[in-house]
Amino acid sequence: MGFFSKDIKSLDDLFVHTLRDIYYAEMEIKKALPDMIDKATNPELRKGFELHLKQTEGHIDRVEEVFEMHGVKAKAVNCPAIDGILEEAKEVVGEVDDKQVLDSALIAAAQAVEHYEITRYGTLIEWAKQLGRDDCAAVLKQNLDEEKATDKKLTVLAESKINLQAAE
Ligand SMILES: [Fe+2]
Numbered sequence: 001m002g003f004f005s006k007d008i009k010s011l012d013d014l015f016v017h018t019l020r021d022i023y024y025a026e027m028e029i030k031k032a033l034p035d036m037i038d039k040a041t042n043p044e045l046r047k048g049f050e051l052h053l054k055q056t057e058g059h060i061d062r063v064e065e066v067f068e069m070h071g072v073k074a075k076a077v078n079c080p081a082i083d084g085i086l087e088e089a090k091e092v093v094g095e096v097d098d099k100q101v102l103d104s105a106l107i108a109a110a111q112a113v114e115h116y117e118i119t120r121y122g123t124l125i126e127w128a129k130q131l132g133r134d135d136c137a138a139v140l141k142q143n144l145d146e147e148k149a150t151d152k153k154l155t156v157l158a159e160s161k162i163n164l165q166a167a168e
């Protein structure tokens with residue numbers, strides 16, 4: 001389903017399309033996280049990524065639950081946005097030599113990912129409510145809350161030590 005094939009005729013269609021987009025994104029994030037865990041030097045950062053990998057598996061399950069609740073097939077559609085964010089992250093991380101600077105680069109990349117997820121879930125929740133699917137909104141909200149908490153934790157880590165060490 002592409003934007004230009006006019007397959008999206010209603011807000012409901014757009015909701016399902018965007019759900020498929022975040023479904024794809026979450027699966028790509030799940031694939032990308034093990035490499036970020038490997039590369040992280042700071043133990044807290046590493047632990048944070050490990051936790052978020054587990055949470056991401058839960059996000060995929062919840063999105064599947066919403067597909068089911070809404071009576072549509074769980075299917076992914078390509079999401080060029082997350083592909084771009086992850087590709088750029090890989091490129092930058094690959095070019096950093098200093099381990100502490102690498103942690104800063106990893107945090108920046110992870111926050112770009114979280115912000116993408118936050119914007120998608122925020123939109124999906126609003127649309128779910130407009131469609132009278134408060135039940136779907138409530139499930140999606142659980143994902144949103146975990147993305148927001150992850151983003152906050154990354155900010156705290158960056159501000160407390162990692163950027164300071166990188167600047168030394
Ligand atoms: Fe997620």
Ligand SMILES: [Fe+2]
Pocket residue numbers: 052056113114117147150
């Ligand atoms: Fe996330």
